[in-house]
Amino acid sequence: MKQTKTFAHVKSEAKLARQALIIEAAERVFAVKPFNKVSIRDIAREAGISHASIYRYFPDQQSLFVEAFLQGAGEIGDTLEKLIESSDTPDILKISSVYVTYLMDNDQYFRMMTHFMLDGSLAAEKIEKLNAAERRIFDQFDRLFKKLKKPEPVRLLSHAFFAALNGVLITFRNYPGRTTKAVRRHMLNIAGVIAESFSADRPAGK
Amino acid sequence: MKQTKTFAHVKSEAKLARQALIIEAAERVFAVKPFNKVSIRDIAREAGISHASIYRYFPDQQSLFVEAFLQGAGEIGDTLEKLIESSDTPDILKISSVYVTYLMDNDQYFRMMTHFMLDGSLAAEKIEKLNAAERRIFDQFDRLFKKLKKPEPVRLLSHAFFAALNGVLITFRNYPGRTTKAVRRHMLNIAGVIAESFSADRPAGK
DNA sequence: TGTACATCAGTGAACGCGCGTTCACTGATGTAC
DNA sequence: TGTACATCAGTGAACGCGCGTTCACTGATGTAC
Numbered sequence: 001m002k003q004t005k006t007f008a009h010v011k012s013e014a015k016l017a018r019q020a021l022i023i024e025a026a027e028r029v030f031a032v033k034p035f036n037k038v039s040i041r042d043i044a045r046e047a048g049i050s051h052a053s054i055y056r057y058f059p060d061q062q063s064l065f066v067e068a069f070l071q072g073a074g075e076i077g078d079t080l081e082k083l084i085e086s087s088d089t090p091d092i093l094k095i096s097s098v099y100v101t102y103l104m105d106n107d108q109y110f111r112m113m114t115h116f117m118l119d120g121s122l123a124a125e126k127i128e129k130l131n132a133a134e135r136r137i138f139d140q141f142d143r144l145f146k147k148l149k150k151p152e153p154v155r156l157l158s159h160a161f162f163a164a165l166n167g168v169l170i171t172f173r174n175y176p177g178r179t180t181k182a183v184r185r186h187m188l189n190i191a192g193v194i195a196e197s198f199s200a201d202r203p204a205g206k
Numbered sequence: 207m208k209q210t211k212t213f214a215h216v217k218s219e220a221k222l223a224r225q226a227l228i229i230e231a232a233e234r235v236f237a238v239k240p241f242n243k244v245s246i247r248d249i250a251r252e253a254g255i256s257h258a259s260i261y262r263y264f265p266d267q268q269s270l271f272v273e274a275f276l277q278g279a280g281e282i283g284d285t286l287e288k289l290i291e292s293s294d295t296p297d298i299l300k301i302s303s304v305y306v307t308y309l310m311d312n313d314q315y316f317r318m319m320t321h322f323m324l325d326g327s328l329a330a331e332k333i334e335k336l337n338a339a340e341r342r343i344f345d346q347f348d349r350l351f352k353k354l355k356k357p358e359p360v361r362l363l364s365h366a367f368f369a370a371l372n373g374v375l376i377t378f379r380n381y382p383g384r385t386t387k388a389v390r391r392h393m394l395n396i397a398g399v400i401a402e403s404f405s406a407d408r409p410a411g412k
Numbered sequence: 413t414g415t416a417c418a419t420c421a422g423t424g425a426a427c428g429c430g431c432g433t434t435c436a437c438t439g440a441t442g443t444a445c
Numbered sequence: 446t447g448t449a450c451a452t453c454a455g456t457g458a459a460c461g462c463g464c465g466t467t468c469a470c471t472g473a474t475g476t477a478c
Contacts (some may be wrong), residue, residue, distance in 0.1 A: 018454090034326060052458095167377075168369040168370075171373075178335045
């Protein structure tokens with residue numbers, strides 16, 4: 001009895017490991033191809049399996065895509081956490097530039113994020129997963145603003161800050177007639193303007 | 207000779223008028239259907255013509271979509287212009303809420319905007335058209351910040367303000383578990399936080 | 413006024429494509445006895 | 446150790462669909478003489 005349980009365990013672990021390999025392949029494809037052009041066939045090719053095999057591991061395309069995104073969201077969360085927890089007076093300019101830089105370097109996650117934000121047809125259970133990732137970032141920004149001694153409630157500030165940084169990423173990503181380098185500089189510049197406007201003391205009660 | 211010119215003129219005006227009817231039909235479809243689901247066939251059906259006829263008036267799908275978007279962008283530009291020109295001390299809170307409200311009520315334009323911002327495969331000539339519309343908004347925000355006596359250069363502020371408002375629209379549009387009304391209130395609330403952070407005086411030289 | 417011809421908006425049918433997903437099958441591995 | 450059976454990962458082929466775009470044709474309108 002113990003034996004069969006262990007065997008089943010090994011088996012299910014193998015399954016999870018193969019799932020993970022598919023997700024990694026998906027991330028590599030997303031890094032190279034615009035989100036809306038990525039197909040199940042692309043990912044299968046990258047993973048070195050038949051496209052029909054994907055369906056042994058994921059019930060449908062949407063589930064796979066959401067899992068791939070959550071990987072990236074987790075990394076962002078980890079990075080911000082380290083940055084904010086490690087100091088008693090975190091540098092908001094640094095934080096905004098890390099966030100923006102990460103999502104410029106890993107454009108695939110930003111594409112996925114905007115896709116999911118725009119897509120109205122997500123299953124409720126998927127939405128909840130994405131939302132948990134978002135809440136984690138809000139929580140960290142809350143910590144940031146608390147450490148910066150902003151007046152309560154800081155949650156609204158966190159929402160506004162997060163939204164504003166996302167806005168920078170979407171608004172200037174295809175800034176025409178600029179090199180990638182120049183776009184990058186401009187985004188960081190604008191993110192800096194935003195960080196500064198969030199760090200300034202505001203007249204109380206206004 | 208004069209005669210034929212006039213006839214040709216009438217003819218080309220008729221053509222433009224029919225083009226405009228197709229664009230209007232497209233806008234109606236966009237208002238009802240997610241951007242990425244709208245097809246040439248949908249628009250033709252709405253306009254009451256055969257889908258093959260579209261190609262008498264537009265070389266391809268992209269051209270039609272861009273024209274449809276520019277209609278909406280023009281309206282936003284007009285609205286902001288009125289608002290900012292009409293006062294010597296414009297209300298930035300009012301302006302942010304008008305902008306956000308317009309793009310919530312006319313969600314199709316926001317969808318198109320984000321689509322074009324994310325799409326890397328636009329023809330250069332289309333990009334230029336879209337960019338002109340964007341510049342017009344930047345110019346108006348420049349006026350706003352100048353009237354608010356912000357230190358030069360105000361262009362960066364305009365960029366940051368525009369980006370931040372767009373960020374609010376994309377970040378909270380599918381805020382889960384909220385009614386449309388609650389989402390609306392939340393967006394306006396966050397847009398208010400942003401407007402406020404842009405209207406506060408910031409320490410000079412910081 | 414009548415006739416032959418040119419133009420061109422409008423169209424239904426078809427083309428070619430890529431997609432997500434399912435199906436029926438293979439073959440390797442493990443299990444029961 | 447050997448044999449019959451069960452499981453299930455993996456697969457190539459196929460299904461069914463919707464799309465953007467093109468084609469060959471019609472028919473209304475205008476032009477030339």
